[in-house]
Ligand SMILES: [Ca+2]
Ligand SMILES: [Ca+2]
Ligand SMILES: [Ca+2]
């Protein structure tokens with residue numbers, strides 16, 4: 001019975017550890033608008049295909065193009081183009097918008113994506129206003145809940161990045177929408193580009209074999225490999241769930257009847273900040289001879305993943 005539960009816990013930890021390896025997968029399609037209109041996004045605004053200095057004169061319209069001035073004579077954008085490839089005149093679309101005067105119209109939305117419960121996701125895009133009047137604001141809704149507001153507070157034509165971290169909680173899908181509460185007709189004109197949604201992996205500082213360098217690992221399936229995750233003035237290591245820490249898929253050693261993770265909180269490097277030391281169960285054959293980098297992964301108690309790397313020196317065992 002005890003053995004079964006150990007196997008079960010290890011299996012869960014291994015699955016969690018392996019699944020953190022596949023991070024930074026882009027969940028949106030056509031975030032840079034290079035594939036044209038209606039691919040990977042939709043809008044309740046009216047799409048305008050034709051260029052001309054008055055084609056985006058009407059409020060609540062948008063185009064995909066390289067320069068706002070091509071669509072509206074009052075929009076001075078400067079010498080550069082979209083955010084993705086600003087210096088290449090041959091390519092480069094952005095979403096060029098004349099803000100709507102009608103409330104609650106969706107400027108941009110993407111097809112619903114699948115997410116993993118408890119994980120943290122990073123949603124970002126770049127925005128620039130096309131004229132100084134009535135700087136636009138955009139409310140971000142995720143699953144019909146307003147979670148944040150973007151304000152285009154740069155200079156005219158200056159790209160400003162927006163980045164929001166969202167914790168999925170129990171959600172298994174996410175539907176993102178941008179809705180502008182700015183209803184001015186004069187002004188409220190802007191460009192959007194390079195939308196992105198991917199899992200947010202917090203980067204942590206790790207020390208494989210604390211206080212030892214090189215970090216020799218003989219990876220023969222015997223014993224444990226100690227790993228430290230370093231705390232700092234801005235990072236409290238007690239936010240980490242020690243049972244979820246893994247080194248390239250190798251799990252923490254569990255001990256005792258309660259099957260607690262073999263881990264301790266101590267300031268091992270005497271810098272005044274507590275560190276988390278975990279003992280990783282060595283699994284034979286995890287590393288190839290000559291491998292020089294190890295990756296530590298895990299999860300926070302509050303949800304969300306982290307990752308950190310350190311050098312390795314694989315010691316031959318025969
Ligand atoms: Ca673009
Ligand atoms: Ca306008
Ligand atoms: Ca070390």
Ligand SMILES: [Ca+2]
Pocket residue numbers: 230231266267268269270271272273274275
């Ligand atoms: Ca420390």
